[in-house]
Amino acid sequence: MADDMQIDLGVEKVTKKFKDFTAVKAVSFEVEQGRFFSILGPSGCGKTTLLRMIAGLAEPDNGRITIRGLNMAGIPPNKRPANLVFQHLALFPMMNVADNIAFGLQRRGEKKATVFKKVSAILERVDLPGFEKKKIHELSGGQKQRVAIARCLVLEPAVLLLDEPLGALDLKLREQMKVELKKLQAKVGTTFVYITHDQSEALVMSDQVAVMNKGHFEQLDTPKNLYNRPATPFVARFVGDNNIWSGHIRDRDNNTCRFETPDGNVFHISGDQPWRNGAAVDLFLRPEAMIIQPDPAHTGLNRFEAHIRSLLFDGANSRIIATPKNSDRELLVALPQNRQHDDLCPGDIVEIGWDKSSGICFATETETSP
Amino acid sequence: MTQHRKWGLFFFLTPVLLWLTLLIVLPHIDLLRMSFILETDTGETEWRLSNYASFFKEPIYWLTFVRTAIYSIIVTLLTLVVALPVSFFITKVARPGTRGFLMLLILLPFWVSELVRVYGWMILLRESGVINHFLLKLGILDQPVEMLYNDAAMILGLVYTSMLFMVVPLVSVLESLDDSLIEAAYDLGADMGTIVFKIIVPHATPGIVSGAIVVFMLTLGNYLTPNLMGGKNSLWFTEQIYNQFIASFNWNQGAAFGFLLLLLSSGIVWLGLKLSGQTLGKVVR
Incomplete structure (x- = not known):
């Protein structure tokens, strides 16, 4: 061809x-x-x-x-x-x-x-x-x-x-x-x-x-x-928006590795990324990759609870700003306008989930730049 | 409030109106009146057209008139041909930092009077002048050549005197020309000639016309340069007017000549505007 x-x-x-x-x-x-x-x-x-x-x-x-x-x-x-x-x-x-x-x-x-x-x-x-x-x-x-x-x-x-x-x-x-x-x-x-x-x-x-x-x-x-x-x-x-979260890689095996943030959040990411244990990485997570209040039946998601700080209404591009429990890290999360989340207001605590394949890690910036 | 405005308008307009009426309109009315008066030998005055008639009857008058007009047009065109590349260089080629310096170089000769500038040229061009001296030293000439007192020297002097008045409007009009228009024409397959005549000149037309009007009027009304640098055969119409007023003391004839020159310049400017498809309002802006 x-x-x-x-x-x-x-x-x-x-x-x-x-x-x-x-x-x-x-x-x-x-x-x-x-x-x-x-x-x-x-x-x-x-x-x-x-x-x-x-x-x-x-x-x-x-x-x-x-x-x-x-x-x-x-x-x-x-x-x-x-x-x-x-x-x-x-x-x-x-x-x-x-x-x-x-x-x-x-x-x-x-x-x-x-x-x-x-x-x-x-x-x-x-x-x-x-x-x-x-x-x-x-x-x-x-x-x-x-x-x-x-x-x-x-x-x-x-x-x-x-x-x-x-x-x-x-x-x-x-x-x-x-x-x-x-x-x-x-x-x-x-x-x-x-x-x-x-x-x-x-x-x-x-x-x-x-x-x-x-x-x-x-x-x-x-x-x-x-x-x-x-x-x-x-x-x-x-290209697109991303939330950036710094942390370290732990407990790596063939399928998954654990990603730990300094403030104690732990997520699983897919193991096809070449990180050794203890590597300092930035996790890139798109707002639209995160699901608000995911179906409990859906296993295999990383889940965490977060405080809603504010709602940014922008039609199809609406977002919420949320901070995970016991952290000050502000995350942008997509807010689909399908009437499902109309009752959300600032101050609520919601569960947020994301698929482990959506999180992409890069070595922390300070390491790569000479 | 409106009362204030009226006073303000009156205050600022008065000097202009005084200037125009006392120095321009009134003298012209008087000259116009004079030009139609014939003074007989006995000192009586009659209303006649004879001052204008003698212009057409005497070939030396109207030949000078036509010559002056043609040479003024030639000088205007030559000034344009010289000034266009200069203005293009200043606006588009030179770095922004050197632009002001280049404009200053153009302006510098105008800090001294026209008389001094003309004498400068005479020192260069005359038989015992600087150029002849060097040409003799270098062995290019065996005999000094008189370069002054002919039409070429006069045109040279007139173009030199007029340069600034063409460069300034051209620079301002070329500054508004977007470089990407030139690049687009180049990209679409145009060569240099096409870019100049299809893009640069059409864009610069208002500037070219306003520069040409100023240069033409200044040249037509110039007295000093043709008088000093031109030869015996390079008579300029302003010299005819001068002769009538000062030498012959025939103010009535001189006034008629003055009005003919005014008609000529207005006529040619009007024709130029028509031919280039411009209006006076657009050009003056």
């Missing part, structure tokens, strides 16, 4: 330095044809620099970038088969929609009739038929978005690069554009490389996500694996 897939974009050990600061540190990855690939990272992690190097707007100090097997070193952006959708879209305000989209085609010297046909075809594709004569300032945020993407797609690039294009939209529109963008990518089949700091955008749209931090990739995986099996504490913290 993997052998007959064409590699559209190859990045090998690419490094970029700005004076003393290394923005991108020996990053390597490959993107297969037709994939939606995202690079997810906090601002300043080097993702924009990486994207600009692929587009040709910056040159790597080291390493190689190939598009469809061709080495891109020394090839200027206007000659590369990759196009970039800019963060603030960079639509040309002095031109109308049709001229914006035709800009690239005209630079290639295509005939007027062909340009006209292609422009109206791509506008149809992005659901803006008949918008040719509109001025840029007459468009709404979402329409501008689609024109910016159409302007690149009309050139049929090998790789379409997108630099956080949804960042400027309001929340509702962003949710909608996420789905639309995913659908559009499936329809046109172009390889997308998308960078964002919004984990939800990356998880919803992508086939593969690379989590980037301080110039290097922490993990490159499917969205599901990033969420369920984070490879590093950074990924565990950055």
Whole structure:
């Protein structure tokens, strides 16, 4: 399967330095044809620099970038088969929609009739038929978005690069554009490389996500694996929410090991994690992995009692803040809005349970950082 | 409250209104009146159009007039061609720290009077001047060449004098140009020429037009530079006006010339605005 897939974009050990600061540190990855690939990272992690190097707007100090097997070193952006959708879209305000989209085609010297046909075809594709004569300032945020993407797609690039294009939209529109963008990518089949700091955008749209931090990739995986099996504490913290609980490993055997917190809570975690007895670890536990008042018949759960400190109502994303008995550790626990827990109020004591496979441990931060 | 406002408005408006009426409007009305008056040899005055008629009858007058207009347009275009790359460098290429310093370098020559600047050029260009001296020393020339007192020297001086007034509006308009527009055009396959003519110039049009208007008017109304650096054949229309007022003491004729120059500059500015699709309100902003 993997052998007959064409590699559209190859990045090998690419490094970029700005004076003393290394923005991108020996990053390597490959993107297969037709994939939606995202690079997810906090601002300043080097993702924009990486994207600009692929587009040709910056040159790597080291390493190689190939598009469809061709080495891109020394090839200027206007000659590369990759196009970039800019963060603030960079639509040309002095031109109308049709001229914006035709800009690239005209630079290639295509005939007027062909340009006209292609422009109206791509506008149809992005659901803006008949918008040719509109001025840029007459468009709404979402329409501008689609024109910016159409302007690149009309050139049929090998790789379409997108630099956080949804960042400027309001929340509702962003949710909608996420789905639309995913659908559009499936329809046109172009390889997308998308960078964002919004984990939800990356998880919803992508086939593969690379989590980037301080110039290097922490993990490159499917969205599901990033969420369920984070490879590093950074990924565990950055993708989704997590409660972090420090403690030590005790009584390890093949199937389970015991995790003890300094305040005397004891849990069981699955034994497929490579910890020796006495290791100091941080337990990462997602709010949504914890069940409030679990079914007593359900064995094999870690259970503990906790005080409810406060209720954070946020619709489907509601949480409670709870502290385990005899501890000050505050935990975020998901509060499903299925009417089952409507009677909870601050001060109540509830039982909380979680499956031993949901808890993921990493060595305590102070040990790993040099 | 409204009473206060009225007084405030009156207080701040008075100097402007006094300035405009006493120094601009009234003299112009008087000049306009004068331009239609013919003074006969006996000292009587008559209302006539003869001052304007003599402008068209005498080729030297209207030829100078046309020459002045054409050369002013050429100077304006040359200033634009020189100032656009300079402004682009200052706003987009130079580091933010050096930007102020570069602007200061542009501004510096304007701290001395135009007369001093023109004499500076004369010292450089004249037959016994600095440039000739070095060209002779280097053996490129055997005979000193007179570089002053021709049209080229005059245009050089006028472009130099006008630079600042083109660079300032261009810098401010280019500062508002988003770098990503240039990068987007580059990414979509444009070469440098296309980026300049499709992206930078269209964006900078209001600045170009406002700079061009200022430079054109200053050049058209310039007296010193054409007089000192131009040759005998490089007559400027302002010199004709000066001659009428001072040499011939024919104020009526001079006033008519003055109004013709005013009409000319208004006409060409209007035409320029029409051609570039701009409005005066937009450009002045």
